[in-house]
Amino acid sequence: MARPMQPAALTRSVPRGVADLLAIQTRVGELVEDLSKATVGLRIGNGAGSGVIVSADGYVLSAAHVTGTPNRRVSVMLSDGRILPGHTLGLNRELDASVLKIDVKGPFPFRRLARPKDVRTGDWCLALGHPGGYQSKRAPVVRLGRVIRTESGFLQTDCTLVGGDSGGPLFDLSGNVIGIHSRIGPPTSWNFHVPIRAYTESWVKFVDGVAFGRRNRVRQPVLGINGVDHDLGCTVTAVSPNLPAARAGVRSGDVIVKVDGRGFEGFDSLFNHVQNKKPGDKLRLSIQRNGKAVEITVTLAGGRGP
Amino acid sequence: MIGSVGSIGSIGLHRRVSVWLRLLVVVLLMAVVAAAAPPARLPRDLYKSGTAIRKAFRPVVVAPSQATVAVLVDGRQRALGAIVGSDGWVLTKASQVNGIHGGAIRCRLKDGTSHSARQVGFHAEHDLVMLKIEVTGLSVVEWQSEKDPTVGSLLATCGPSELPVAVGVVSIRRRQIQHLHGFLGVGFDDVFGGALITRVMPNSGASRIGLTVGDVIIRVAGTTIPRGRVLRDQIRKFRPGDVLPMRVRRGQVEFDANARLGSPDEHVPNRSILMNKLGGQLSFRRGGFPNAFAHDTVLKPEQCGGPVVDLNGRAVGINIAREGRTESHAIPAQVIVGLIADLKSGRKFVAPANRLGPVDPPAVPLAN
Numbered sequence: 001m002a003r004p005m006q007p008a009a010l011t012r013s014v015p016r017g018v019a020d021l022l023a024i025q026t027r028v029g030e031l032v033e034d035l036s037k038a039t040v041g042l043r044i045g046n047g048a049g050s051g052v053i054v055s056a057d058g059y060v061l062s063a064a065h066v067t068g069t070p071n072r073r074v075s076v077m078l079s080d081g082r083i084l085p086g087h088t089l090g091l092n093r094e095l096d097a098s099v100l101k102i103d104v105k106g107p108f109p110f111r112r113l114a115r116p117k118d119v120r121t122g123d124w125c126l127a128l129g130h131p132g133g134y135q136s137k138r139a140p141v142v143r144l145g146r147v148i149r150t151e152s153g154f155l156q157t158d159c160t161l162v163g164g165d166s167g168g169p170l171f172d173l174s175g176n177v178i179g180i181h182s183r184i185g186p187p188t189s190w191n192f193h194v195p196i197r198a199y200t201e202s203w204v205k206f207v208d209g210v211a212f213g214r215r216n217r218v219r220q221p222v223l224g225i226n227g228v229d230h231d232l233g234c235t236v237t238a239v240s241p242n243l244p245a246a247r248a249g250v251r252s253g254d255v256i257v258k259v260d261g262r263g264f265e266g267f268d269s270l271f272n273h274v275q276n277k278k279p280g281d282k283l284r285l286s287i288q289r290n291g292k293a294v295e296i297t298v299t300l301a302g303g304r305g306p
Numbered sequence: 307m308i309g310s311v312g313s314i315g316s317i318g319l320h321r322r323v324s325v326w327l328r329l330l331v332v333v334l335l336m337a338v339v340a341a342a343a344p345p346a347r348l349p350r351d352l353y354k355s356g357t358a359i360r361k362a363f364r365p366v367v368v369a370p371s372q373a374t375v376a377v378l379v380d381g382r383q384r385a386l387g388a389i390v391g392s393d394g395w396v397l398t399k400a401s402q403v404n405g406i407h408g409g410a411i412r413c414r415l416k417d418g419t420s421h422s423a424r425q426v427g428f429h430a431e432h433d434l435v436m437l438k439i440e441v442t443g444l445s446v447v448e449w450q451s452e453k454d455p456t457v458g459s460l461l462a463t464c465g466p467s468e469l470p471v472a473v474g475v476v477s478i479r480r481r482q483i484q485h486l487h488g489f490l491g492v493g494f495d496d497v498f499g500g501a502l503i504t505r506v507m508p509n510s511g512a513s514r515i516g517l518t519v520g521d522v523i524i525r526v527a528g529t530t531i532p533r534g535r536v537l538r539d540q541i542r543k544f545r546p547g548d549v550l551p552m553r554v555r556r557g558q559v560e561f562d563a564n565a566r567l568g569s570p571d572e573h574v575p576n577r578s579i580l581m582n583k584l585g586g587q588l589s590f591r592r593g594g595f596p597n598a599f600a601h602d603t604v605l606k607p608e609q610c611g612g613p614v615v616d617l618n619g620r621a622v623g624i625n626i627a628r629e630g631r632t633e634s635h636a637i638p639a640q641v642i643v644g645l646i647a648d649l650k651s652g653r654k655f656v657a658p659a660n661r662l663g664p665v666d667p668p669a670v671p672l673a674n
Contacts, residue, residue: 013352014352014358014359014361014362015359015362016362017362017365018362018363018365018366018617020362021362021363021366021460021617022617024460025458025459025460025475025617028458028459028460028475029456029458029459031458032456032457032458121346121347121348122348122352126458131630131631131632131633132578132630137481138478138481139457139478139479141477141478141600141632141633142457142458142475142476142477142478142602143474143475143477143602143632144354144458144460144474144475144602145353145354146348146352146353146354147348148347148348148353149346149347149348150346158353158354158355159602160585160602160604160631160632161631161632162581162582162584162630162631162632163577163578163581165632184581184584184631185584186584186585187584187585188584188585188586188604188631189353190584226584226585228586237586237587238583268350
């Protein structure tokens with residue numbers, strides 16, 4: 001079966017001028033209210049996050065790190081101000097997926113799940129959620145972006161997320177749920193979502209309240225900086241304390257011009273270089289600091305990947 | 307009662323810390339995906355604010371970019387600005403160009419020329435300043451002031467350039483934005499008739515004016531300080547960047563001092579600030595706006611102050627702050643239009659120190 005039919009303006013890789021942009025805007029405008037109604041805030045113990053109602057009888061998708069173990073009490077905050085009781089069901093720790101149920105008779109406003117194979121790199125998408133935590137006088141916050149990467153374990157978009165969004169929905173421009181907000185990284189384009197297949201492939205387990213999947217313990221190489229592109233490479237904008245870059249003396253404001261003796265283009269390129277290393281590997285950074293050349297060797301640490 | 311270094315002027319923050327500690331998001335710090343086969347990635351120029359997408363907005367910003375300037379302080383871009391009068395009137399974000407920096411201000415137009423500017427009108431609450439350059443025949447911003455853009459509307463942030471600086475959508479309709487508390491940077495203890503300084507944080511407003519352990523703050527902004535709590539409440543009425551006048555007793559001597567308050571995020575690292583700074587610097591003044599809508603355009607602090615336009619090229623507001631990882635704030639055009647004449651006339655809306663009224667007591671015990 002083909003993907004749901006969409007006007008060409010919504011699927012072109014580059015909008016052909018203002019008419020296409022207007023078409024995107026019109027579609028987003030048509031969707032926003034209904035998407036907001038299905039987006040909920042969650043409070044679980046001392047934790048808070050977001051979720052999305054996906055059935056009239058009140059099944060809610062969220063993220064495993066928000067909801068935790070099965071059978072916990074949840075307060076579900078709807079966009080109309082209602083606060084309803086619910087309880088957590090199953091979770092997949094590996095993919096950070098979870099499901100819960102509202103314990104009140106519906107019907108509730110809900111959105112359908114997209115078919116996993118319909119999600120493609122380049123699709124326009126909308127992120128809703130409660131950044132910073134649910135606020136009763138603020139509707140779910142809307143962000144537009146594109147699918148940057150589709151992997152079996154996660155989706156990446158440039159819909160900016162922050163704490164409190166976790167568990168909230170990522171929608172396609174048909175208004176179907178294509179992902180659930182999970183994690184972020186330093187650049188604003190590092191927003192990671194649980195792919196919808198995590199839910200569709202194991203739906204029965206979730207409903208049965210099964211906790212499954214192991215948190216990924218594979219250690220990934222960590223440098224510990226944030227940066228922006230620079231003509232010569234990248235500029236370090238932040239150095240995380242107690243991580244390798246900080247320990248080796250990399251400073252905010254440094255311009256990294258070479259890695260292991262080779263030039264590179266931009267922060268993403270540096271990231272890809274690190275990606276191909278292992279924890280414990282050494283990285284030689286050629287840095288310009290206040291007009292002086294500085295050479296720093298960093299030993300990469302290990303951490304958890306997206 | 308015992309105050310602490312972190313507590314002064316940052317109570318709201320403490321409360322936020324407690325909330326934030328409960329918000330469970332895994333923050334990746336340069337962590338990395340499995341180094342398997344390179345996955346199909348969207349090319350960077352196709353990202354929402356990538357070059358190819360911004361090119362689609364080119365017709366939208368043809369006119370408004372003529373009415374946008376780069377505001378330079380001592381030769382560096384500190385903000386963008388909106389031309390609101392053809393004879394050289396430019397509106398921009400006040401805290402980016404005055405006070406903190408205090409250098410020579412110039413406006414660079416789209417034609418590349420740059421002109422010396424003087425400050426005329428000022429509005430503290432909205433953080434706006436009216437600049438005047440001696441040029442005539444300029445293009446002016448055309449406002450869409452009848453109604454605010456609806457949530458989901460596409461917006462382009464103009465620069466004095468062919469393509470928009472960045473694009474986004476309206477995320478939150480207009481509302482009041484709470485202010486950040488100013489931060490003096492002292493720890494204090496109660497003594498009879500004042501607040502005894504027990505700690506001074508390096509690089510804080512207090513350390514810059516030379517306050518030292520043992521000094522007693524006895525009056526702040528005209529209010530006598532009988533005990534520490536009163537000092538804290540007074541500081542909380544001010545914002546980062548505000549100047550706090552105070553009277554200090556050191557031994558047998560009393561003297562007056564003016565401390566410029568800092569921002570708590572410079573001094574009290576916490577998870578909220580860490581996460582919100584993932585992706586770039588935030589505006590120093592990013593709260594305390596009576597009216598602003600939020601959009602998801604990723605801006606730098608020096609890209610605020612200029613017009614943000616709808617798909618008709620009409621300005622729906624002035625970008626006033628980079629607030630967090632997910633949000634930039636804009637003051638709606640309707641509000642701006644109502645201020646222009648007053649600000650051109652040179653009025654200075656300097657809000658009184660007690661403008662913010664009573665503040666709630668802290669929700670959590672103070673640290674230490």
